[in-house]
Amino acid sequence: MQKEVTLIRMDRNTREVMQGEVAREYPLTVMFNGEQLATLLCSPDDMENLAVGFLFSEGLIHSKEEIKGIALDEQRGIVRVNTDAAGGVDRELFMKRVITTGCGRGISFYNFADLDQKLQKVESALKVTPAQILEMMKAFQIRSEIYQKTHGVHGAALCDASGILLFKEDIGRHNAIDKIFGHCLRGDIPLADRIIMTTGRISSEILFKVAKRNIPILVSRSTPTDLAVGLAGELGITLVGFVRGGHMNVYAEEGRIG
Amino acid sequence: MQKEVTLIRMDRNTREVMQGEVAREYPLTVMFNGEQLATLLCSPDDMENLAVGFLFSEGLIHSKEEIKGIALDEQRGIVRVNTDAAGGVDRELFMKRVITTGCGRGISFYNFADLDQKLQKVESALKVTPAQILEMMKAFQIRSEIYQKTHGVHGAALCDASGILLFKEDIGRHNAIDKIFGHCLRGDIPLADRIIMTTGRISSEILFKVAKRNIPILVSRSTPTDLAVGLAGELGITLVGFVRGGHMNVYAEEGRIG
Numbered sequence: 001m002q003k004e005v006t007l008i009r010m011d012r013n014t015r016e017v018m019q020g021e022v023a024r025e026y027p028l029t030v031m032f033n034g035e036q037l038a039t040l041l042c043s044p045d046d047m048e049n050l051a052v053g054f055l056f057s058e059g060l061i062h063s064k065e066e067i068k069g070i071a072l073d074e075q076r077g078i079v080r081v082n083t084d085a086a087g088g089v090d091r092e093l094f095m096k097r098v099i100t101t102g103c104g105r106g107i108s109f110y111n112f113a114d115l116d117q118k119l120q121k122v123e124s125a126l127k128v129t130p131a132q133i134l135e136m137m138k139a140f141q142i143r144s145e146i147y148q149k150t151h152g153v154h155g156a157a158l159c160d161a162s163g164i165l166l167f168k169e170d171i172g173r174h175n176a177i178d179k180i181f182g183h184c185l186r187g188d189i190p191l192a193d194r195i196i197m198t199t200g201r202i203s204s205e206i207l208f209k210v211a212k213r214n215i216p217i218l219v220s221r222s223t224p225t226d227l228a229v230g231l232a233g234e235l236g237i238t239l240v241g242f243v244r245g246g247h248m249n250v251y252a253e254e255g256r257i258g
Numbered sequence: 259m260q261k262e263v264t265l266i267r268m269d270r271n272t273r274e275v276m277q278g279e280v281a282r283e284y285p286l287t288v289m290f291n292g293e294q295l296a297t298l299l300c301s302p303d304d305m306e307n308l309a310v311g312f313l314f315s316e317g318l319i320h321s322k323e324e325i326k327g328i329a330l331d332e333q334r335g336i337v338r339v340n341t342d343a344a345g346g347v348d349r350e351l352f353m354k355r356v357i358t359t360g361c362g363r364g365i366s367f368y369n370f371a372d373l374d375q376k377l378q379k380v381e382s383a384l385k386v387t388p389a390q391i392l393e394m395m396k397a398f399q400i401r402s403e404i405y406q407k408t409h410g411v412h413g414a415a416l417c418d419a420s421g422i423l424l425f426k427e428d429i430g431r432h433n434a435i436d437k438i439f440g441h442c443l444r445g446d447i448p449l450a451d452r453i454i455m456t457t458g459r460i461s462s463e464i465l466f467k468v469a470k471r472n473i474p475i476l477v478s479r480s481t482p483t484d485l486a487v488g489l490a491g492e493l494g495i496t497l498v499g500f501v502r503g504g505h506m507n508v509y510a511e512e513g514r515i516g
Contacts, residue, residue, distance in 0.1 A: 003484040005484060005509060007507045007508060008508040008512050009505060009506075009507055009508075010506050011388060011392075011504050012388055012389045012392065012504070015512075020507060022483060022484050023483050023484070024483065024484050024485075025484060025485040025486065041463070130269060130271075131270045134270065152480055152482075171461065171483060201410045201429075223280055223281065223410040224280055224410075225282065225429060226261040226263065227283040227284075228283065229263050229280060246270070247268065248268050249265045249266070249268075250266040250267075250268060251263060251265050251280075254266050254273075
Protein backbone atom coordinates (compact mmCIF):
# COMPACT_ATOMS: atom_id res chain seq x y z
CA MET A 1 0.00 0.00 0.00
CA GLN A 2 3.01 2.33 0.23
CA LYS A 3 6.09 2.90 -1.83
CA GLU A 4 9.51 4.28 -1.05
CA VAL A 5 10.48 7.39 -3.00
CA THR A 6 13.55 9.61 -3.01
CA LEU A 7 12.74 13.10 -1.77
CA ILE A 8 14.58 16.21 -0.71
CA ARG A 9 13.79 17.37 2.79
CA MET A 10 14.26 21.14 3.02
CA ASP A 11 13.96 23.83 5.62
CA ARG A 12 15.00 27.47 5.35
CA ASN A 13 18.68 26.71 5.19
CA THR A 14 19.32 23.03 4.64
CA ARG A 15 18.44 20.33 2.15
CA GLU A 16 18.95 16.64 2.54
CA VAL A 17 18.27 13.83 0.08
CA MET A 18 16.43 11.02 1.81
CA GLN A 19 14.06 8.12 1.34
CA GLY A 20 10.42 8.53 2.29
CA GLU A 21 7.20 6.60 1.89
CA VAL A 22 4.10 7.68 0.01
CA ALA A 23 0.77 5.96 -0.48
CA ARG A 24 0.41 3.93 -3.65
CA GLU A 25 -2.36 4.92 -6.03
CA TYR A 26 -3.56 2.22 -8.38
CA PRO A 27 -6.15 2.51 -11.16
CA LEU A 28 -8.41 -0.55 -10.93
CA THR A 29 -10.87 -1.03 -13.75
CA VAL A 30 -14.03 -2.90 -12.77
CA MET A 31 -15.50 -5.08 -15.52
CA PHE A 32 -19.02 -6.14 -14.60
CA ASN A 33 -20.48 -8.99 -16.66
CA GLY A 34 -18.02 -8.22 -19.42
CA GLU A 35 -18.71 -4.50 -19.53
CA GLN A 36 -16.22 -1.82 -18.45
CA LEU A 37 -18.00 -0.13 -15.60
CA ALA A 38 -15.59 2.25 -13.92
CA THR A 39 -11.98 2.76 -12.93
CA LEU A 40 -11.40 3.18 -9.21
CA LEU A 41 -8.28 4.93 -8.00
CA CYS A 42 -7.41 2.93 -4.94
CA SER A 43 -4.78 1.46 -2.64
CA PRO A 44 -3.75 -1.83 -4.28
CA ASP A 45 -4.83 -4.13 -1.50
CA ASP A 46 -7.94 -6.21 -0.91
CA MET A 47 -9.12 -5.39 -4.41
CA GLU A 48 -11.60 -8.25 -4.85
CA ASN A 49 -13.42 -7.03 -1.76
CA LEU A 50 -13.25 -3.46 -3.05
CA ALA A 51 -14.81 -4.45 -6.37
CA VAL A 52 -17.59 -6.46 -4.73
CA GLY A 53 -18.22 -3.76 -2.12
CA PHE A 54 -18.37 -1.11 -4.82
CA LEU A 55 -20.91 -3.10 -6.85
CA PHE A 56 -22.88 -3.86 -3.67
CA SER A 57 -22.95 -0.16 -2.73
CA GLU A 58 -24.01 0.85 -6.22
CA GLY A 59 -26.88 -1.63 -6.12
CA LEU A 60 -25.52 -3.86 -8.90
CA ILE A 61 -25.00 -6.85 -6.61
CA HIS A 62 -27.44 -7.80 -3.86
CA SER A 63 -26.20 -11.07 -2.42
CA LYS A 64 -23.20 -13.37 -2.30
CA GLU A 65 -25.09 -16.03 -4.24
CA GLU A 66 -25.38 -13.83 -7.34
CA ILE A 67 -21.62 -13.71 -7.75
CA LYS A 68 -20.50 -16.36 -10.24
CA GLY A 69 -16.85 -15.34 -10.45
CA ILE A 70 -14.27 -12.77 -9.41
CA ALA A 71 -10.93 -12.57 -11.24
CA LEU A 72 -8.28 -10.04 -10.43
CA ASP A 73 -5.64 -9.34 -13.09
CA GLU A 74 -3.22 -7.32 -11.03
CA GLN A 75 -0.78 -6.78 -13.85
CA ARG A 76 -3.33 -5.12 -16.10
CA GLY A 77 -5.28 -3.46 -13.30
CA ILE A 78 -8.56 -5.18 -14.09
CA VAL A 79 -11.01 -6.98 -11.86
CA ARG A 80 -13.78 -8.96 -13.53
CA VAL A 81 -16.94 -9.67 -11.58
CA ASN A 82 -19.60 -11.85 -13.15
CA THR A 83 -23.08 -12.48 -11.86
CA ASP A 84 -26.00 -14.50 -13.10
CA ALA A 85 -27.87 -11.29 -14.01
CA ALA A 86 -28.84 -11.13 -17.65
CA GLY A 87 -27.62 -8.20 -19.70
CA GLY A 88 -25.50 -5.22 -18.88
CA VAL A 89 -25.97 -2.03 -16.98
CA ASP A 90 -28.44 0.58 -18.13
CA ARG A 91 -26.34 3.27 -19.79
CA GLU A 92 -28.92 5.95 -19.14
CA LEU A 93 -28.59 5.20 -15.44
CA PHE A 94 -24.91 5.98 -15.73
CA MET A 95 -25.72 9.48 -16.84
CA LYS A 96 -27.74 10.26 -13.73
CA ARG A 97 -24.73 10.60 -11.66
CA VAL A 98 -23.35 12.77 -8.97
CA ILE A 99 -19.81 14.02 -9.09
CA THR A 100 -19.06 13.94 -5.51
CA THR A 101 -17.09 15.22 -2.58
CA GLY A 102 -15.91 11.69 -2.09
CA CYS A 103 -12.32 10.71 -1.69
CA GLY A 104 -12.40 7.51 -3.58
CA ARG A 105 -15.81 7.57 -5.13
CA GLY A 106 -17.10 9.81 -7.73
CA ILE A 107 -20.09 8.39 -9.39
CA SER A 108 -23.27 7.49 -7.67
CA PHE A 109 -25.76 5.59 -9.73
CA TYR A 110 -28.77 7.29 -8.28
CA ASN A 111 -30.24 10.64 -7.77
CA PHE A 112 -31.02 11.92 -4.32
CA ALA A 113 -34.78 12.03 -4.71
CA ASP A 114 -35.05 8.41 -5.88
CA LEU A 115 -32.85 7.06 -3.20
CA ASP A 116 -34.38 8.99 -0.39
CA GLN A 117 -37.79 7.53 -1.12
CA LYS A 118 -36.54 3.98 -1.43
CA LEU A 119 -34.48 3.93 1.74
CA GLN A 120 -36.13 2.76 4.91
CA LYS A 121 -35.48 4.29 8.29
CA VAL A 122 -32.86 2.18 10.10
CA GLU A 123 -34.39 0.23 12.99
CA SER A 124 -31.99 -1.14 15.59
CA ALA A 125 -31.90 -1.66 19.33
CA LEU A 126 -28.10 -1.27 19.41
CA LYS A 127 -26.85 0.96 22.21
CA VAL A 128 -23.33 2.06 23.11
CA THR A 129 -21.94 4.26 25.83
CA PRO A 130 -19.77 7.34 25.22
CA ALA A 131 -16.93 5.47 27.00
CA GLN A 132 -17.21 2.59 24.50
CA ILE A 133 -17.04 4.98 21.54
CA LEU A 134 -14.00 6.72 23.00
CA GLU A 135 -12.24 3.37 23.57
CA MET A 136 -13.14 2.20 20.08
CA MET A 137 -11.81 5.41 18.54
CA LYS A 138 -8.60 5.02 20.51
CA ALA A 139 -8.04 1.53 19.14
CA PHE A 140 -9.03 2.74 15.66
CA GLN A 141 -6.60 5.62 15.85
CA ILE A 142 -3.74 3.35 16.83
CA ARG A 143 -4.42 1.21 13.77
CA SER A 144 -4.90 4.08 11.35
CA GLU A 145 -2.81 6.96 12.60
CA ILE A 146 0.58 5.95 11.26
CA TYR A 147 -0.76 5.43 7.78
CA GLN A 148 -3.08 8.38 7.78
CA LYS A 149 -0.34 10.81 8.78
CA THR A 150 2.58 9.57 6.77
CA HIS A 151 1.00 7.89 3.81
CA GLY A 152 -2.25 9.73 3.37
CA VAL A 153 -4.74 6.89 3.55
CA HIS A 154 -8.15 6.65 5.18
CA GLY A 155 -9.21 3.97 7.61
CA ALA A 156 -12.63 2.37 8.08
CA ALA A 157 -13.75 -0.18 10.64
CA LEU A 158 -16.73 -2.37 11.36
CA CYS A 159 -17.38 -2.47 15.11
CA ASP A 160 -19.81 -3.69 17.68
CA ALA A 161 -20.08 -2.36 21.23
CA SER A 162 -17.12 -4.49 22.27
CA GLY A 163 -14.70 -3.10 19.70
CA ILE A 164 -13.29 -3.39 16.18
CA LEU A 165 -14.31 -6.46 14.15
CA LEU A 166 -12.77 -5.53 10.79
CA PHE A 167 -10.38 -2.78 9.68
CA LYS A 168 -9.56 -1.61 6.13
CA GLU A 169 -7.54 1.17 4.56
CA ASP A 170 -7.52 2.98 1.25
CA ILE A 171 -6.48 6.30 -0.26
CA GLY A 172 -10.22 6.82 -0.78
CA ARG A 173 -12.57 7.05 2.19
CA HIS A 174 -15.38 5.52 0.11
CA ASN A 175 -13.12 2.66 -0.98
CA ALA A 176 -12.14 1.85 2.61
CA ILE A 177 -15.82 1.42 3.54
CA ASP A 178 -16.55 -0.57 0.37
CA LYS A 179 -13.70 -2.95 1.27
CA ILE A 180 -15.50 -3.58 4.56
CA PHE A 181 -18.81 -4.17 2.80
CA GLY A 182 -17.27 -6.45 0.16
CA HIS A 183 -15.50 -8.51 2.81
CA CYS A 184 -18.72 -8.86 4.81
CA LEU A 185 -20.84 -9.82 1.80
CA ARG A 186 -18.35 -12.47 0.69
CA GLY A 187 -17.76 -13.77 4.22
CA ASP A 188 -21.39 -13.80 5.37
CA ILE A 189 -20.61 -11.30 8.14
CA PRO A 190 -23.79 -9.44 9.13
CA LEU A 191 -23.78 -5.64 8.94
CA ALA A 192 -27.04 -4.84 10.72
CA ASP A 193 -26.77 -3.70 14.34
CA ARG A 194 -23.14 -2.75 13.76
CA ILE A 195 -21.13 0.47 13.88
CA ILE A 196 -19.08 1.94 11.03
CA MET A 197 -16.11 4.05 12.05
CA THR A 198 -14.17 6.22 9.60
CA THR A 199 -11.33 8.73 9.60
CA GLY A 200 -13.01 10.68 6.81
CA ARG A 201 -15.50 13.48 6.63
CA ILE A 202 -19.16 12.51 6.43
CA SER A 203 -20.79 13.76 3.26
CA SER A 204 -24.26 12.80 2.04
CA GLU A 205 -22.84 9.92 0.03
CA ILE A 206 -21.11 8.27 2.94
CA LEU A 207 -24.36 8.60 4.85
CA PHE A 208 -26.34 7.00 2.00
CA LYS A 209 -23.79 4.21 1.65
CA VAL A 210 -24.13 3.31 5.33
CA ALA A 211 -27.92 3.74 5.33
CA LYS A 212 -28.25 1.25 2.46
CA ARG A 213 -26.59 -1.39 4.67
CA ASN A 214 -28.98 -0.68 7.52
CA ILE A 215 -26.18 0.36 9.86
CA PRO A 216 -27.52 2.28 12.87
CA ILE A 217 -24.40 4.11 14.11
CA LEU A 218 -21.81 6.01 12.08
CA VAL A 219 -18.78 7.45 13.88
CA SER A 220 -16.10 9.72 12.44
CA ARG A 221 -13.02 11.48 13.71
CA SER A 222 -13.96 14.27 11.30
CA THR A 223 -17.03 16.44 10.81
CA PRO A 224 -20.23 15.86 8.85
CA THR A 225 -21.81 18.21 6.31
CA ASP A 226 -25.21 19.78 6.96
CA LEU A 227 -26.74 17.51 4.32
CA ALA A 228 -25.38 14.41 6.09
CA VAL A 229 -26.73 15.65 9.44
CA GLY A 230 -30.19 16.17 7.95
CA LEU A 231 -30.22 12.79 6.23
CA ALA A 232 -29.03 10.99 9.37
CA GLY A 233 -32.05 12.38 11.19
CA GLU A 234 -34.43 11.39 8.39
CA LEU A 235 -32.96 7.91 8.03
CA GLY A 236 -32.67 7.16 11.75
CA ILE A 237 -28.88 6.91 11.84
CA THR A 238 -26.94 7.94 14.93
CA LEU A 239 -24.28 10.31 13.64
CA VAL A 240 -21.25 10.87 15.86
CA GLY A 241 -18.46 13.17 14.70
CA PHE A 242 -15.35 14.99 15.80
CA VAL A 243 -14.40 12.25 18.28
CA ARG A 244 -11.19 13.59 19.77
CA GLY A 245 -9.72 14.73 23.05
CA GLY A 246 -12.16 12.65 25.08
CA HIS A 247 -15.20 14.36 23.54
CA MET A 248 -17.59 13.66 20.73
CA ASN A 249 -20.40 15.50 18.96
CA VAL A 250 -23.64 13.63 18.41
CA TYR A 251 -25.46 15.23 15.48
CA ALA A 252 -28.49 12.94 15.14
CA GLU A 253 -30.40 10.12 16.87
CA GLU A 254 -28.60 10.43 20.21
CA GLY A 255 -30.95 7.88 21.80
CA ARG A 256 -28.54 5.05 20.94
CA ILE A 257 -25.72 6.66 22.95
CA GLY A 258 -26.31 6.33 26.67
CA MET B 259 -20.57 27.97 3.43
CA GLN B 260 -21.43 26.76 6.93
CA LYS B 261 -24.62 26.15 8.84
CA GLU B 262 -25.48 26.10 12.53
CA VAL B 263 -26.82 22.79 13.83
CA THR B 264 -27.90 21.59 17.25
CA LEU B 265 -25.63 18.87 18.60
CA ILE B 266 -24.99 17.05 21.83
CA ARG B 267 -21.47 17.33 23.11
CA MET B 268 -20.61 14.24 25.18
CA ASP B 269 -17.70 12.92 27.12
CA ARG B 270 -17.58 9.87 29.40
CA ASN B 271 -19.86 11.37 31.99
CA THR B 272 -21.54 14.51 30.73
CA ARG B 273 -23.74 15.58 27.87
CA GLU B 274 -24.59 19.12 26.86
CA VAL B 275 -26.91 20.36 24.13
CA MET B 276 -25.21 23.10 22.17
CA GLN B 277 -25.03 24.86 18.80
CA GLY B 278 -22.21 24.03 16.42
CA GLU B 279 -21.29 24.77 12.84
CA VAL B 280 -20.90 22.27 10.02
CA ALA B 281 -19.92 22.76 6.38
CA ARG B 282 -22.79 23.10 3.95
CA GLU B 283 -23.01 20.56 1.15
CA TYR B 284 -24.91 21.64 -1.92
CA PRO B 285 -25.71 19.57 -5.03
CA LEU B 286 -25.06 21.80 -8.06
CA THR B 287 -26.15 20.44 -11.41
CA VAL B 288 -24.12 21.72 -14.36
CA MET B 289 -26.09 22.10 -17.59
CA PHE B 290 -23.72 22.55 -20.52
CA ASN B 291 -25.29 23.80 -23.75
CA GLY B 292 -28.67 22.57 -22.56
CA GLU B 293 -27.49 19.11 -21.59
CA GLN B 294 -27.28 17.85 -18.00
CA LEU B 295 -23.61 17.12 -17.57
CA ALA B 296 -22.97 16.36 -13.90
CA THR B 297 -23.97 17.21 -10.37
CA LEU B 298 -21.17 18.54 -8.21
CA LEU B 299 -21.44 18.28 -4.44
CA CYS B 300 -19.91 21.55 -3.35
CA SER B 301 -19.80 24.41 -0.90
CA PRO B 302 -22.49 26.85 -2.11
CA ASP B 303 -20.21 29.78 -2.83
CA ASP B 304 -18.58 31.09 -5.99
CA MET B 305 -20.59 28.60 -8.04
CA GLU B 306 -20.30 30.31 -11.43
CA ASN B 307 -16.52 30.11 -11.11
CA LEU B 308 -16.80 26.50 -10.00
CA ALA B 309 -18.88 25.56 -13.04
CA VAL B 310 -16.56 27.35 -15.47
CA GLY B 311 -13.45 25.95 -13.77
CA PHE B 312 -14.92 22.45 -13.87
CA LEU B 313 -15.70 22.70 -17.60
CA PHE B 314 -12.25 24.23 -18.23
CA SER B 315 -10.55 21.38 -16.32
CA GLU B 316 -12.58 18.78 -18.18
CA GLY B 317 -11.56 20.29 -21.51
CA LEU B 318 -15.08 21.38 -22.50
CA ILE B 319 -14.25 25.10 -22.40
CA HIS B 320 -10.93 26.47 -23.67
CA SER B 321 -11.22 30.26 -23.46
CA LYS B 322 -13.28 33.03 -21.94
CA GLU B 323 -14.48 34.09 -25.39
CA GLU B 324 -16.30 30.78 -25.96
CA ILE B 325 -18.62 31.42 -23.03
CA LYS B 326 -21.88 32.94 -24.23
CA GLY B 327 -23.74 32.87 -20.95
CA ILE B 328 -23.66 31.68 -17.36
CA ALA B 329 -26.87 31.57 -15.33
CA LEU B 330 -27.02 30.33 -11.75
CA ASP B 331 -30.42 29.25 -10.40
CA GLU B 332 -29.54 28.95 -6.74
CA GLN B 333 -33.02 27.89 -5.70
CA ARG B 334 -33.06 24.86 -7.99
CA GLY B 335 -29.35 24.13 -7.71
CA ILE B 336 -28.66 24.49 -11.43
CA VAL B 337 -25.98 26.41 -13.26
CA ARG B 338 -26.34 26.74 -17.02
CA VAL B 339 -23.24 27.41 -19.08
CA ASN B 340 -23.61 28.01 -22.80
CA THR B 341 -20.87 28.24 -25.37
CA ASP B 342 -20.82 28.76 -29.10
CA ALA B 343 -19.81 25.13 -29.62
CA ALA B 344 -22.25 23.22 -31.79
CA GLY B 345 -23.84 20.09 -30.41
CA GLY B 346 -23.57 18.33 -27.10
CA VAL B 347 -21.01 16.24 -25.34
CA ASP B 348 -20.01 12.84 -26.67
CA ARG B 349 -21.80 10.29 -24.52
CA GLU B 350 -19.26 7.60 -25.19
CA LEU B 351 -16.61 9.90 -23.77
CA PHE B 352 -18.61 9.99 -20.57
CA MET B 353 -18.20 6.27 -20.19
CA LYS B 354 -14.43 6.41 -20.24
CA ARG B 355 -14.23 7.78 -16.82
CA VAL B 356 -12.27 7.36 -13.69
CA ILE B 357 -13.94 7.08 -10.34
CA THR B 358 -11.45 8.86 -8.32
CA THR B 359 -9.84 9.47 -5.00
CA GLY B 360 -10.95 13.00 -5.36
CA CYS B 361 -12.77 14.89 -2.68
CA GLY B 362 -15.03 16.89 -4.85
CA ARG B 363 -14.49 15.33 -8.19
CA GLY B 364 -15.34 11.97 -9.37
CA ILE B 365 -15.45 11.80 -13.09
CA SER B 366 -12.56 12.55 -15.31
CA PHE B 367 -13.37 12.76 -18.96
CA TYR B 368 -10.18 11.15 -20.11
CA ASN B 369 -8.18 8.07 -19.70
CA PHE B 370 -4.66 8.23 -18.37
CA ALA B 371 -2.95 7.03 -21.54
CA ASP B 372 -4.64 9.64 -23.76
CA LEU B 373 -3.94 12.49 -21.44
CA ASP B 374 -0.37 11.61 -20.74
CA GLN B 375 0.48 11.74 -24.43
CA LYS B 376 -1.28 15.03 -25.04
CA LEU B 377 0.19 16.89 -22.09
CA GLN B 378 3.39 18.84 -22.66
CA LYS B 379 6.13 19.11 -20.10
CA VAL B 380 5.70 22.34 -18.14
CA GLU B 381 8.37 24.90 -19.02
CA SER B 382 8.85 27.78 -16.61
CA ALA B 383 11.74 29.82 -15.23
CA LEU B 384 9.85 30.42 -11.95
CA LYS B 385 12.00 29.97 -8.85
CA VAL B 386 11.12 30.25 -5.18
CA THR B 387 13.09 29.82 -2.00
CA PRO B 388 12.19 27.41 0.80
CA ALA B 389 11.65 30.47 3.03
CA GLN B 390 9.10 31.88 0.57
CA ILE B 391 7.19 28.58 0.51
CA LEU B 392 7.16 28.40 4.30
CA GLU B 393 5.87 32.00 4.54
CA MET B 394 3.25 31.33 1.91
CA MET B 395 2.07 28.19 3.71
CA LYS B 396 1.85 30.15 6.96
CA ALA B 397 -0.41 32.76 5.37
CA PHE B 398 -2.40 29.99 3.65
CA GLN B 399 -2.84 28.12 6.91
CA ILE B 400 -4.13 31.21 8.68
CA ARG B 401 -6.75 31.64 5.97
CA SER B 402 -7.76 28.01 5.79
CA GLU B 403 -7.15 26.48 9.20
CA ILE B 404 -10.26 27.67 10.98
CA TYR B 405 -12.52 26.33 8.29
CA GLN B 406 -10.59 23.18 7.67
CA LYS B 407 -10.64 22.18 11.31
CA THR B 408 -14.13 23.13 12.35
CA HIS B 409 -16.09 22.95 9.15
CA GLY B 410 -14.28 20.36 7.10
CA VAL B 411 -13.48 22.30 3.95
CA HIS B 412 -10.40 22.37 1.76
CA GLY B 413 -8.52 25.49 0.74
CA ALA B 414 -6.71 26.24 -2.50
CA ALA B 415 -4.65 29.27 -3.45
CA LEU B 416 -3.00 30.77 -6.50
CA CYS B 417 0.36 32.29 -5.52
CA ASP B 418 3.44 33.85 -6.97
CA ALA B 419 6.77 34.12 -5.17
CA SER B 420 5.52 37.16 -3.25
CA GLY B 421 2.48 35.41 -1.75
CA ILE B 422 -1.20 34.54 -2.17
CA LEU B 423 -3.03 36.10 -5.11
CA LEU B 424 -6.35 34.26 -4.85
CA PHE B 425 -7.86 31.97 -2.20
CA LYS B 426 -10.89 29.64 -2.49
CA GLU B 427 -12.57 27.05 -0.31
CA ASP B 428 -14.83 24.08 -0.90
CA ILE B 429 -15.80 20.79 0.74
CA GLY B 430 -14.07 19.20 -2.28
CA ARG B 431 -10.36 19.68 -2.89
CA HIS B 432 -10.92 19.48 -6.64
CA ASN B 433 -13.70 22.04 -6.47
CA ALA B 434 -11.51 24.52 -4.55
CA ILE B 435 -8.90 24.39 -7.34
CA ASP B 436 -11.56 24.61 -10.06
CA LYS B 437 -12.93 27.76 -8.38
CA ILE B 438 -9.45 29.26 -8.76
CA PHE B 439 -9.25 28.23 -12.43
CA GLY B 440 -12.77 29.48 -13.21
CA HIS B 441 -12.07 32.82 -11.55
CA CYS B 442 -8.82 33.19 -13.50
CA LEU B 443 -10.36 32.24 -16.85
CA ARG B 444 -13.22 34.69 -16.41
CA GLY B 445 -11.01 37.45 -15.02
CA ASP B 446 -8.13 37.09 -17.52
CA ILE B 447 -5.71 36.26 -14.71
CA PRO B 448 -2.76 34.29 -16.09
CA LEU B 449 -1.98 30.89 -14.56
CA ALA B 450 1.38 30.15 -16.15
CA ASP B 451 4.45 30.72 -13.96
CA ARG B 452 2.28 30.55 -10.86
CA ILE B 453 2.08 28.28 -7.82
CA ILE B 454 -0.97 26.28 -6.70
CA MET B 455 -1.21 25.60 -2.99
CA THR B 456 -3.71 23.15 -1.49
CA THR B 457 -4.62 21.64 1.86
CA GLY B 458 -5.52 18.36 0.16
CA ARG B 459 -3.65 15.23 -0.71
CA ILE B 460 -2.10 15.12 -4.19
CA SER B 461 -3.49 12.27 -6.26
CA SER B 462 -2.85 11.76 -9.97
CA GLU B 463 -5.92 13.76 -10.86
CA ILE B 464 -4.90 16.86 -8.97
CA LEU B 465 -1.53 16.58 -10.68
CA PHE B 466 -3.17 16.30 -14.11
CA LYS B 467 -5.50 19.21 -13.38
CA VAL B 468 -2.55 21.46 -12.53
CA ALA B 469 -0.43 20.17 -15.43
CA LYS B 470 -3.18 21.04 -17.91
CA ARG B 471 -2.91 24.68 -16.77
CA ASN B 472 0.85 24.69 -17.27
CA ILE B 473 1.50 25.46 -13.60
CA PRO B 474 5.12 24.71 -12.66
CA ILE B 475 4.89 24.41 -8.86
CA LEU B 476 2.33 22.51 -6.76
CA VAL B 477 2.52 22.77 -2.97
CA SER B 478 0.45 20.82 -0.42
CA ARG B 479 0.28 20.56 3.32
CA SER B 480 -0.50 16.88 2.77
CA THR B 481 1.27 14.04 1.00
CA PRO B 482 1.25 12.94 -2.64
CA THR B 483 0.62 9.42 -3.95
CA ASP B 484 3.34 7.51 -5.79
CA LEU B 485 1.45 8.00 -9.06
CA ALA B 486 1.41 11.79 -8.54
CA VAL B 487 5.14 11.79 -7.75
CA GLY B 488 5.92 9.86 -10.94
CA LEU B 489 3.71 12.08 -13.10
CA ALA B 490 5.19 15.26 -11.61
CA GLY B 491 8.63 14.08 -12.72
CA GLU B 492 7.38 13.19 -16.21
CA LEU B 493 5.47 16.43 -16.64
CA GLY B 494 8.13 18.73 -15.21
CA ILE B 495 6.13 19.91 -12.21
CA THR B 496 7.85 20.79 -8.95
CA LEU B 497 5.95 18.83 -6.31
CA VAL B 498 6.26 20.00 -2.71
CA GLY B 499 4.38 18.20 0.04
CA PHE B 500 4.08 17.82 3.77
CA VAL B 501 4.90 21.49 4.40
CA ARG B 502 4.71 21.72 8.17
CA GLY B 503 6.86 22.49 11.19
CA GLY B 504 9.33 24.57 9.16
CA HIS B 505 10.09 21.67 6.79
CA MET B 506 8.93 20.51 3.40
CA ASN B 507 9.43 17.47 1.20
CA VAL B 508 10.27 18.09 -2.46
CA TYR B 509 9.26 15.02 -4.44
CA ALA B 510 10.05 16.13 -8.01
CA GLU B 511 11.79 18.86 -10.02
CA GLU B 512 13.60 20.43 -7.08
CA GLY B 513 15.54 22.76 -9.41
CA ARG B 514 12.88 25.46 -9.00
CA ILE B 515 13.37 25.57 -5.24
CA GLY B 516 16.62 27.29 -4.28
